Amino acid sequence: MKKTVSLLLVGYILYALAVTFYIWVGADTSLPADLAGTKADPATFLSNKELMITEEYSKIRNTIYFLTLPVEWIFYFLLLVLGGARAIQGWAEKVSKYKTLQTGIYLFWLTLFSTVIHYPLSYLRYSLSKDYGITVQPFSGWMRDQVVGFWEGILIMWIVVLLLYVLIRKFPKWWWAVAWGCFIPLVFFMMYIQPVVIDPLYNDFIDLQDKQLEAKILELADEADIPADRVYEVNMAKKTNSINAYVTGVGGNSRIVLWDTLLTRLQEEEILFIMAHEMGHYDMNHIVMGITGYIVFSFFAFYLIYLTAGKLIDRFGQRWKINSLNQLSSLPLLLLLVSLLLFLASPVTNAVSRYQEHKADVYAIELTGETEPAIEAFQEITRSSLSEVNPPALVKFFRYTHPPMVDRIAHLERYVKEE
Template sequence: MKKVRAYLTLPICLLILLGSLGMSYYVYRDTGHVVQTPPGDLANPLTFMSSGEYQRTQDYSRTKDALYFASVGFEWVVYLFVLGAGLSAKLRDRARSIFTRWSFGQVTVYTVLFQLLLTLLELPLDWYRHVVDVNYGVSNMTGSAWLQDLLTSLAVDTVLTIPVIWLALLFLKKSPRRWWLWLWLTSVPLTAFMIIIQPIVIDPLYNDFKPLQNQELKTKILDLAHRAQIPSDDVYEVDMSKKTNALNAYVNGIGPSARIVLWDTTLQKLNDEEILFIMGHEMGHYVKHHILWGFAGIVGGTLVLVYVIATLYRRIVHWMGEHWNIEHHHDLSAVPLVLLLVSVLNFASSPLNNYLERFYEHSADQYAVQITQDPQSGIRSFQKLARLSLSDPNPPEIVKFFRYTHPTISERIDYLEEQEKK
């Protein structure tokens, strides 16, 4: 039986790769659409794009969608490879040789080495995604700038991951049956802390943020905020034009760290009325407490996630632990197994999470119409967003199901058309 288990990792990896590549090919070839829009309708992509532009947008979107499904399967295979090849156990032994007794030191060494290994294994696919973005004109990033962001993400992820792994192993050791509950309880304040510090600590590591320089536009936005009863004194712009031609705006943070942010590409490509509609959408998230609802969803989802992981984790370690050189349930070398379970469960739950996100986004669109009374500006802004970001306005249903956290551009324009007729 042990020999049978020893040979399971390779065929499982091959099945995962074949499945992800099959899904990628299906998505790339799928020509279905979410919304059926008649010619001439404002929601029809050929109304605001030439046939060449629309074909280019479809080609780019299908390529990126196919790469997404391929990368999901590849990530799972990487985790299994690190386990099955004994690499995780070797990293654990290396960490023990440096810090024989200090558990936090062992976790630190292991996590740094493990993150470096993952980055190297996933580097070819990550680089190819960057090349696709550059070739289609979506990204302006040079290779050195892309590498700098990659290394920044590696450092940030490593620093944030070390205490989580250390706490999880500590809880596993001290409370083998209830470790998942203690980890969840600890994750609640940690999640809140991360939401608070992200806008003021983490985001500035990647880009430069400054108060909106256009004072006339700033006055219009703040007037809109006061009408929405939002206690805001500032709006921020971020220098994304050095990296991308895409458009975006967002709101993040909680309490004193809450920020409304506009990409400078949005400021360059949209007129004031279109920007005000976008701001009305972002204010809708604030007024309707979407960030707090999202936080509650993260807390509830994390509880379910850690419970399911705890149930599966113990059984898999009992079944395959010896083959993977996992010595006990609180062994550092089991980290890739936990990450594999997290990735699989996140992918499985993504359709539900996306559905809830789309609900919030549609609600914010409704609020934008309510506060600006200008659906026409919303229609124009979405049309420009699709053209400049090469975002397929009307993607295949399966892509929307697994990937879209917003209603499709065609769906959003269709809704605004209905509001304009009222």
């Protein structure tokens, strides 16, 4: 056991050194020579101080991300090999004889331990963002969001895990297929309640107060044959200086949402381009395609987890004091496998997302007929969030769901020339 833990520690240290070297020394973030002096060149719209701060902030943030990445896997792995997973189950069984309560108790302790382990890194990210002027939320507000997220996560996971283990006990060989079948309506249900139940726990949503702007946004929606009768704004100025807009929900609960910071930092034409971009996602069925892809991926994910978890318990179950997958103590193993699969799939899902974001940019240009507001909007987004214009390849590969700003702005300039 000591050897396993020692190897794990040495491996993590070597990984941390390699990642840090890559981000701070080895990665090439230089701008392509043909883009120097163009509107995609950050030197044309950022001051020297802003350039320095953006580069510094991006490197620190990327380093923290990659150093944090394995922490969850190490936590679940150590719970298994050190017997912690079985010990938590023992505590739950001592408190209650009912499986429902045992599941809730197990999830409480598992989530609490995980939160404590991750808290220093979470606070570091918050503190870093505040030091660089991205976050303006006071510590008390940030902690409130953490507490709300803690209990929200437990409640949702309680329902999911309770159902999962009922299926594992009832259908030992086919639980993965039945669970996948139950997973589909659950995804739609969560997307349906997200705008009206979950999101308001963290922020205040109201109808867009600028009715002239709302009328122009709805006019764009009508041109794109998108059924919409209202636009929402959310109070984010008390939390951040970043700007954003998005579409959320499904069916009757679909919402177009603008951050109030976007309303104060962008001009009207720039806002309309951002809205047209979001409408492009809707009109080109990106949300539907995303859900469909997620459901297809989850089918294979459930099956792989079923096969892998069974083999690992057969081989190491006695050492972990886990006799069967139907024990609650197997939950860290399932969560570990889910996390690893999502990570391994992230380069593909990120690439698909970047492609869809590019198509939405093209859609917005064609809908509005304007490129200059789009360029200025992207430049302001870069400035407000200290976004890295041309990130290292590895960072783009694993982190970027949107094309880097250098690609987006360069495409806009090429579009103008082609016209």
